[in-house]
Amino acid sequence: MVELECQHCGYKWDYRGDNEYYATCPRCRYKVKLPEDKAREVGRRKLSLELRRNLLTEKQPTKLLGVAGTVNRVIEEFGYGKNMLIQTLLRLQRSFGWLPREMVSEVSKQLRVPLSQVYQIATFYKAFPLAPRGKHLIRVCMGTSCKVRGAPMVLDKIQRTLKIEKDQSTPDGRFSLETTKCAGCCALGPVMTVDSEHYGNLKLPDVERILSKYE
Amino acid sequence: MVKTITLRIDDKEVEATEGMTILEAAKKLGVEIPTLCHYEELEPYGACRICSVEFERRGGSRIVAACCYPVEEGLKVRTRSPKIDKIRKTIIELAAVTVGEDIAGKMRELADEYNADISRFRSKVQIESTKCILCGLCVRRCVEAIWDSAIGFVGRGVTRQIAIFPEKSAICSVCNYCYVVCPTGRITSTGPNPPFPSVDDVLAGRK
Amino acid sequence: MEAVKLLSSPKEIENLRQRIRAKRNTGKPVISVCVSTGCVALGASRVLDAFKAELEKREQKDKVEIKQTGCLGFCEQAPIVTIYPDEICYFKVRPDDVPEILSKSIDKKQVVKRLLYKDPVTGRRAQRLKEIPFYKYQLRTLLECNSKIDPKKIEDYIALDGYDGLVKALFKMTPQQVIDEVKDANLRGRGGGGFPTWLKWETSRKATEEPKYVIANCSEGDPGSFMDRSLMEANPHSILEGLIIGGYAIGSHEGYIYVKDEYGLAVENISKAIRQAEEYGLLGENILGSGFSFKVTVHKGAGAFVSGESSALMTAIEGNIGEPRPKYIHTAVKGIRGRPSCLNNVKTWANVPLIILKGSDWFRSIGTKCSSGTAIFSLAGKINNTGLVEVPMGTTLRDVIYKVGGGIRGGKRFKAVQIGGPSGGFIPEQYLDLQVDFDEVANVGSMMGGAVVMDEDTCMVDAAGYFVDFLLDESCGKCIPCREGLRVLSKTLNTICEGEGTREDMQIIEDVAETMRDASLCALGTNAANPVLTSLKYFRDEWEQHLKEKRCPAKACKALTKYYIDPKKCQACLICLRECPAEAIQGEKDQVHWIDQERCTKCGVCYEVCSFDSVKKLSGEPVPSPPPKGMRPIRKRGG
Helix, strand or coil: CEEEECCCCCCEEEECCCCCCEEECCCCCCEEECCHHHHHHHHHHHCCHHHHHHHHHCCCCCCCCHHHHHHHHHHHHHCCCHHHHHHHHHHHHHHHCCCCHHHHHHHHHHHCCCHHHHHHHHHHCCCCCCCCCCCEEEEEECCHHHHHCCHHHHHHHHHHHHCCCCCCECCCCCEEEEEECCCCCHHHCCCEEECCEEECCCCHHHHHHHHCCCC | CCCEEEEEECCEEEEEECCCEHHHHHHHHCCCCCCCCCCCCCCCCCCCCCCEEEEEECCEEEEEECCCCECCCCCEEECCCHHHHHHHHHHHHHHHHHHCCCCCHHHHHHHHHCCCCCCCCCCCCCCCCCCCCCCCHHHHHHHHHHCCCCEEEECCHHHCEEEECHHHHHHHHHCCHHHHHCCCCCCCCCCCCCCCCEHHHHHHHHC | CCCCCCCCCHHHHHHHHHHHHHHHCCCCCEEEEECCHHHHHCCHHHHHHHHHHHHHHHCCCCCCEEEEECCCCCHHHCCCEEEECCCEEECCCCHHHHHHHHHHHHHCCCCCHHHCEECCCCCCEECCHHHCHHHHCCCCCCCHHHHHCCCCCHHHHHHCCCCHHHHHHHHHCCHHHHHHHHHHHCCECCCCCCCEHHHHHHHHHHCCCCCCEEEEEECCCCCCCCHHHHHHHHCHHHHHHHHHHHHHHHCCCEEEEEECCCCHHHHHHHHHHHHHHHHCCCCECCHHHCCCCEEEEEEECCCCHHHHCHHHHHHHHHCCCCCCCCCCCCCCCCCHHHCCEEEEEHHHHHHHHHHHHHCHHHHHCCECCCCECEEEEEEEECECCCEEEEEECCCEHHHHHHHHCCCEHHHCCEEEEEECHHHCCEEEHHHCCCECCHHHHHHCCCCCCCEEEEECCCCHHHHHHHHHHHHHHHCCCCCHHHHHHHHHHHHHHHHHHCCCCCHHHHHHHHHHHHHHHHHCCCHHHHHCCHHHHHHHHHCHHHHHHHHHHCCCCCCCCHHHEEEEECCCCCCCCCHHHHHCCCCCEECCCCCCCEECCCCCCCCCHHHHHCCCCCEEEEECCCCCCCCCCCCCCCCCCCC
């Protein structure tokens, strides 16, 4: 039996389990690392002598697993302030692809921001996808200059080629289609970006040629 | 020492302290300015714009929200005028687009007073009535009650709505903070099943 | 390149500058390739790789320097390559042209004639930038050095007198003197509002709360503008320098730069610039030994146009949603977390080092009496020379569009120009001689910003509807007038474009627009009705035709336009038949083609692909009856 204190919510309890690396806090579900001496105590209860020797000599890094771990690593980089919430979400979205429900809950827990506020931000901005996306993201610019130069026809052609509508993904998961308000290349309308590559001065035959480059 | 500021509201003089808003100064005087998204104990929000009042500024008139504008020395505020009446009438008609045909309570009184034709815009924009004008009172009260609120805004612009977070809503069965402040009667009850869509449903609908 | 050493006095930075200049004065040819987002979209990175590979192949890597620079402005002719020291400019360069450029221009000191700019009117080739009409009428005080600076190398900026303005401000001027200099220069905010910059700084300086903040706004949400992106990508240090000088003037030690998430290259360049400035001691504690400390953080936007508004931006930096708040108390007094915050546009900050270095008299000598300096425009739309232009304030719109811009694309007629984003409103032909200047533009109901040119093929009702839809999507939704008002406006405009508008609709539009203007919370709502109101004011006859005759004069509204193949011109080539997505075209080889109006979706593909000009658009007139079956095409002479 080991006495533990959760560094996230401050709860103190007696740990009776037999995991010798970390314990789950009964109140907030945070993964609490077992301090070395306590880990030794737990380990002594069930491990063989050889494994015990390995435990004592090797240093185990604090590892939060799964979603909590990913989130924790990004937050460590930006700092535990509420003002870095949007930057944290942007980085997570970039590395993971989209923001599942569990990830948003973790961000709320670790940054100590109410869940309703995190969701208010995640749904307010267009940069945060809350549903899984295709492998390649196509963004067609519908700004003033691009529209005047024929962007709706390009969008139409992409929709017809891939057989999907705006804000949808192809069934095979290859592409997701979105529109953006201004990509910043107004002089070369119509403009389309696929992942992070820009394509300007688009004509209708270019669409199929560009899309076939991506698999 | 808190500074006293003198201003005129509807040709009557009132003395207010620094930091008061025009709405508070008018209340002190006994002049009634209509509001929809205002509640005494909460911070002013400024969303419904019904409390718009007019005052003169450098040759032209300026229209501001009375609930947010801090009092200034020598202001000459008018709470009723043809321009203000037209603004309030149009705002009620615009709000009626989401509220629907059967308006109750405070909004009905305002509609009668300003002769608003509630189906004027509603007949143009035919959408399902949600009975919600997004005044934000319920969310602000919930935040005041439990900080990690059970309900919150999701979305932006016309897709904005109020959703409930199931994991935080355990307290709803004993709380009724949001029920008492809703101006349109959208929140019919609280109890174990408050009448808000769950955030998962909203996100799935938006996919 | 020598090792980076922390600079701790003005003398050290001057010595560094001399050392860098001495090292560059070797007469080695330099090839500058523009790799800003615009040029890359047209293949500039492939040209760059081709240059590197070819030099490697010829083993000339040490004899020629390749520089990756930022935007040169002439986006229409991208990719652009400049060869120094002879200042030869090549346009529309392809990777295949690279060996010829190297062998002719570098080895033999000749020019590759076909890659030089060709004047469309006279046919003459121009070698230097100054001879090209696009550049001749500009005054590029801010953008001129773009072709000599690699944004990822701070040494380039230092060599061109970079950070000299900062040295002068920190060591030879007091903060009050800096504000006085900016006041004398009459610098006005280039975010569109034209508010006197010195007044904002003075307000922040007088406010007593600490800490104070300075913010650079690069969240260019207006569709059609890319001035801030180009400036941030090409010369991030000029903005940094301006920000530090501004911080010194108002007494702030912390700065934020807010960049839109879509501008990937801009974020990369400014982050690298900050790191390099910190390495050299130009940011951080005790800058250059002056005792002044300053730090800068980059904040990325996440895709909301409304967050570009100053109070919304500050709320977003705090970590909340970017909703504007009523600005009854100025943000210069109560901004981020209730502290004095001074927000200015990127272009304003970039002008500050030049004013400090060259003096306010120099700045006032450019431009008009009430607006000094230059105006940077992004010219886009149906114009021949699209790109980034910098002209002195007071230049007429006609000069900008026709002299610098080269006139309307395809020889069509000019209809309107839209300046300043969705809040800007349309400016029709009768105001073309308007001088570009803050007050003049405001008098016609518009705002300074990027310019999008529209020709006779643009329907003004449709364009007004486009802006209302844009604002509807971007509205934050907090206040009733803006949210519901835009919804009603959008639906009404759609009905008019579909030919079902009535007189009542016009009354609705006027009432709603007036309420939005008076009662909205923020500038998005109050200016949202501008496109609709200016379109109504200047193009009333188009609206009347939509309402009464169900006709769209520009033939752009799908519901009011029909496509028709002229049997006398059709050559029966089967191309449109194959391309039609609705399979609405009937015909065979040697039989004139015909469009079935029931199936036609009005997508416009046939109009685009026909090379014989036989597809016509009709609006407001009945479609002629089909030609007799089996009618043969009238073949043009010569096949």
